[in-house]
Amino acid sequence: MLALSLDMGGTHIGCAVVRDRAILASSSLASEGAGSLASLLPTIEQELRRLLAESHASASECEGLAMGLPSVVDVRTGQIHSNFKKYEDATQLDLAGWCRTTFGVPLRMENDARMALLGEQYAGAAQGFGNVVMITLGTGIGGAAMILGRLLRGAHAQAACLGGHLPINFQGRPCICGGIGCAEAEAGGWSIPGIVREWPGFAESALARLPHINFYSLFTAAADGDRVAIEVRQRCLEVWAADAVALVNAYDPEIVVMGGGVMNSASVIIPFVQDHVTKHAWGAWGKPQVRAAALGNRAALLGAVPLLEEVL
């Protein structure tokens, strides 16, 4: 199957033409500074047409366009349910109409972590497994679950895609979602700078001399022996591991796939989370494997074909 695929990220939009498990052509558009999604649609159209030409394919050969969004999205109705701060007009646009008019194909929209799970299950780390939990560690923490071969979506499309918003610290930090002590508030990309700056001894840490604190600088400083970085990294690992246990106990998977940019430190993260899950999660049948995502930022793009093939 040939398909168009878009991954609407916070700072970049991934664009691709895919055939089954292969990306024929892809690119990344900077989206920062764009006031609205409507203003970006002509650029997206132009880019997808360029990628189709590069793939020696035409839109009419595509089965559809799959779009991943960092949002609660109901693929069954085509509605975007939650605030999508990056593009506040997204909930108002007739994107299906735009897609039909522009490319002559149907549109399916889905939460980006669900798309990434589909991609990893179809072509990546979770191939062969029908019961999968996906955790994406980024600015936020995304989640998705597949049970008996089907994505879990729930009545209002918010089941299983809020894996970063399970409270794992009930008297903990306020979350941007309005929750308290969500995994994302305790160890998501956006919460790390605040946590590091409040840490005892921060002023003496190498991190205090950096203009930006993020997962990369945290893990780098920890590898260099910085005490504060080591302690905060340890706390992140414990939060992620607790979140993994919560998701295992909630959804009963055979495999947990962890993705996101910080997984360039997979050699630190995966053994810790695997050990924690093996020791602390339920599983009379056995304990789930914990694996790093195999597809990097291509996972959601490669979710296009299974999403378009799904009988909803």
Add this chain to the structure above:
Amino acid sequence: MLALSLDMGGTHIGCAVVRDRAILASSSLASEGAGSLASLLPTIEQELRRLLAESHASASECEGLAMGLPSVVDVRTGQIHSNFKKYEDATQLDLAGWCRTTFGVPLRMENDARMALLGEQYAGAAQGFGNVVMITLGTGIGGAAMILGRLLRGAHAQAACLGGHLPINFQGRPCICGGIGCAEAEAGGWSIPGIVREWPGFAESALARLPHINFYSLFTAAADGDRVAIEVRQRCLEVWAADAVALVNAYDPEIVVMGGGVMNSASVIIPFVQDHVTKHAWGAWGKPQVRAAALGNRAALLGAVPLLEEVL
């Protein structure tokens, strides 16, 4: 539909003959001190026969026997998966064979919180809702979820029935399940005595003069103004509310039903949890209602008919 129903509790076994939404006859057998489930089967048989006679019904008129167990149970295979400490022989017995031989009807076994959810959805607080989370506050904390009219069970029958084993305090108390900071370890019936005894000022509390500390004595002392009891009760409310938020964000229900003996204090618990869920759970579509269970200890017994009717 006529059915036999058993609710295998920790200290008592609920026995009933039910017709649709009505209990025709019921009783409670003490089970403490029984060394094995096998040794109890003749008593259970005798009791169910007595209840059938009281109902002017015969076993052959029943569609089956539904049995709720405080355990991870796979209704599809009839297997009991997790340790069931009360009756260690339960996993070894051919209960389906016993049921067929004794009453001439099929057996369906299910986790007791799932049975209670079915009962409340069929005949109690969740009637008319297809998306339901059930939380049972007892010695442990039970959970169950129904999504789009179907119980969620997962690949190994442990999805959604471990609502008390989501870690809501990632650096918290060890749980009997092997987890860390599970809701049950932080505010389940079995953990309350330990938490109270460690509380600052315990020696001066009215609770220090009681032979047994449980939810009842905790809530009674709190109502009498005991400072330690008020503080521990507040902490329990926060744990249960965080667990409710976790389950709402995990399963996307329209209603959360809370059951268990401590719900005789529903007037304290329900408003607190409702307020917390409304403020802190996701729900672009709206926020779920939080309601006290309506059926008390009859909920699981009344789950018999929907369980036996379910197309698995």
